[in-house]
Amino acid sequence: MLPDRTALQLHQQAAKRALDDAGLTKDDVDGLFSCGEEWSHALQLAEYLGLRPAYVDSTQVGGASWEIFVEHAVGALSAGLCSVALLVYGSTSRSEVRRRGHDGASGARGPAQFEAPYGLTLIGKYALVARRHMHEFGTTRRQLAAVAVAMNRWAQRNPNAFHHGKPLSVDAALQTPLIADPLRRADCCLRTDGGGAVILTTDERARDLRQKPVHVLGTGEAISHLHIAQGEDLTDLAAAQAGRQAMQRAGVGPRDIDVLQTYDAFTIMVLLALEALGFCGRGEGGAFVESGALAPGGQLPTNTDGGALACSHPGTRGVFLLIEATRQLRGECGARQVPQAQLALCNGIGGYVSSCGAVVLGT
Amino acid sequence: MTRSDVWSHHLPVIDAECAPFWAATRQHRLLIRHCHACGRPHFYPRHYCPHCWSDDCEWRPASGRGRVYSYTVIHHHDAPPFKEMLPYIVALIDLEEGVRLTSSIVEATPDVMHVGMPVEVVYEQITDEVTLPKFRPRL
Numbered sequence: 001m002l003p004d005r006t007a008l009q010l011h012q013q014a015a016k017r018a019l020d021d022a023g024l025t026k027d028d029v030d031g032l033f034s035c036g037e038e039w040s041h042a043l044q045l046a047e048y049l050g051l052r053p054a055y056v057d058s059t060q061v062g063g064a065s066w067e068i069f070v071e072h073a074v075g076a077l078s079a080g081l082c083s084v085a086l087l088v089y090g091s092t093s094r095s096e097v098r099r100r101g102h103d104g105a106s107g108a109r110g111p112a113q114f115e116a117p118y119g120l121t122l123i124g125k126y127a128l129v130a131r132r133h134m135h136e137f138g139t140t141r142r143q144l145a146a147v148a149v150a151m152n153r154w155a156q157r158n159p160n161a162f163h164h165g166k167p168l169s170v171d172a173a174l175q176t177p178l179i180a181d182p183l184r185r186a187d188c189c190l191r192t193d194g195g196g197a198v199i200l201t202t203d204e205r206a207r208d209l210r211q212k213p214v215h216v217l218g219t220g221e222a223i224s225h226l227h228i229a230q231g232e233d234l235t236d237l238a239a240a241q242a243g244r245q246a247m248q249r250a251g252v253g254p255r256d257i258d259v260l261q262t263y264d265a266f267t268i269m270v271l272l273a274l275e276a277l278g279f280c281g282r283g284e285g286g287a288f289v290e291s292g293a294l295a296p297g298g299q300l301p302t303n304t305d306g307g308a309l310a311c312s313h314p315g316t317r318g319v320f321l322l323i324e325a326t327r328q329l330r331g332e333c334g335a336r337q338v339p340q341a342q343l344a345l346c347n348g349i350g351g352y353v354s355s356c357g358a359v360v361l362g363t
Numbered sequence: 364m365t366r367s368d369v370w371s372h373h374l375p376v377i378d379a380e381c382a383p384f385w386a387a388t389r390q391h392r393l394l395i396r397h398c399h400a401c402g403r404p405h406f407y408p409r410h411y412c413p414h415c416w417s418d419d420c421e422w423r424p425a426s427g428r429g430r431v432y433s434y435t436v437i438h439h440h441d442a443p444p445f446k447e448m449l450p451y452i453v454a455l456i457d458l459e460e461g462v463r464l465t466s467s468i469v470e471a472t473p474d475v476m477h478v479g480m481p482v483e484v485v486y487e488q489i490t491d492e493v494t495l496p497k498f499r500p501r502l
Contacts, residue, residue, distance in 0.1 A: 004379045005379070006378050006379070006380050008409075009380060009410050009411075012409075012410070012411050012416075016411070016416060025416075026415070026416045047413075048409060048413065049413065049416075050412075050413025050414055050416070107371060107372065107373075107374055107375065107376035108372075108373060108374060108375050108376060109375075109376045109378070110378070111407045113374075113375030113376065113377075113381065113407075114375075114406075114407040114464065114465060115465045116372075116373045116374075116375075117370075117373050117374055117375065117489070117493070117495050118453050118465055118466055118467050118495075119373070119437060119440060119444075119445035119448065119451060119453060119467075120435075120437070120453045120465060121437055121439070121440055123439070124435045124437050124453055127435035128433040128434065128435050128453075128454075128455055129433070131433045131434060131435060131478065132432065132433040132478065135433070135478040135479075177438070177439075178436070178438045178439075179438055179439045180435045180436070180437050180438060180439065181435055181436035181438060181450075181473070182435075183435075227407075227465070228455065228465065229406075229455050229463045229464055229465040230463075234432075234433060234455075
């Protein structure tokens with residue numbers, strides 16, 4: 001038992017010892033393989049260790065996870081996705097039980113203790129991002145509302161969208177109640193039920209399948225922090241290096257993209273993504289959206305199913321980005337079909353602008 | 364319910380790594396970790412420096428002065444104790460020492476708030492164990 005240590009400290013100690021033993025340093029590590037009980041485990045660990053890995057695997061399948069990590073690491077290393085993979089684990093579960101009993105006493109543990117006492121809500125964290133963007137670039141509440149309206153216009157073309165048949169104007173969006181100023185209800189995603197799945201296979205195998213395949217042309221992933229105070233520049237979506245990487249690997253640029261699916265749990269997330277992915281300049285996201293670029297008929301059709309703001313949001317929406325992009329590339333989208341859609345970018349964002357995974361899909 | 368019950372979900376479970384921080388706030392002092400190896404401060408406090416991984420770190424008193432990096436006025440919260448405080452202000456504070464922390468802004472109304480506003484630390488005792496550092500406008 002190590003009652004005077006925290007689990008994170010034990011991760012750090014193990015990592016340091018292993019790297020010392022191998023003759024490597026912290027700065028050599030670019031792949032992190034670890035999992036815990038919480039969805040936030042990898043974010044918490046990377047934040048604590050001060051790492052910004054370019055490859056992360058927090059697959060949680062119980063006791064076999066670590067063996068699986070080895071296989072994943074071999075694959076990632078062989079493919080050149082990372083050069084030094086750190087597999088690391090730490091736990092004080094026995095001491096925890098001795099301290100607290102089995103009843104799971106509440107309270108803010110670890111780094112959360114410096115955030116939880118202040119009542120900062122999930123929406124409040126995005127509000128901090130929005131406020132900073134407004135301060136730095138003059139972004140307006142109307143421009144944020146214009147994001148919600150663009151998604152809503154797509155929803156009017158999608159009979160399965162939650163807000164189908166419920167059109168929204170900028171003025172109406174600005175009349176919705178403040179939740180965490182400057183964000184209003186219209187700036188926030190829906191809360192719906194839902195589900196989805198995607199099948200990936202090899203090119204060779206895909207040739208024999210019923211559907212003409214959509215090809216994965218490039219991917220990228222990144223994480224930066226867990227607690228919002230640990231994000232260095234809240235207007236720079238650090239995680240969006242993933243999007244740039246995905247496009248680079250696919251050999252394409254922002255101008256080549258026919259349709260964009262980007263995680264829009266809050267309107268501000270779309271502005272950050274547009275800027276970070278290079279669809280407009282830094283700080284120009286608001287004006288870009290106000291020009292009508294994202295809406296039907298615009299230069300960058302975005303979240304063509306209506307997105308999290310107007311179609312669906314069961315909690316984590318990443319799979320729907322892939323599904324809608326695939327449908328667009330197959331030409332199955334009916335009233336919302338983007339003509340000659342051949343190249344799509346899916347940009348998932350997670351946590352508190354904390355994580356990003358990007359996939360370029362092509363016909 | 365006692366004050367401690369209402370707050371229990373939201374208060375720190377004080378561990379060995381952070382105990383000196385909370386011991387200091389009880390005495391109305393704000394401590395920040397500094398690394399001797401690379402010379403950089405960090406927050407939240409860690410045993411090892413997140414910048415260079417050295418464990419040659421020490422606690423140093425901070426000035427308690429800083430500026431608002433960003434802020435939000437929370438208008439919606441489902442649960443006590445925050446539900447009863449609505450609307451309230453939460454901010455990210457850049458301390459003069461070069462670290463950023465999350466805190467409340469007190470003694471200020473939303474209309475006076477702005478990014479870059481100078482603030483200074485004040486202390487609010489919540490329980491016998493926990494005194495929270497909060498910030499008010501600095502004139």
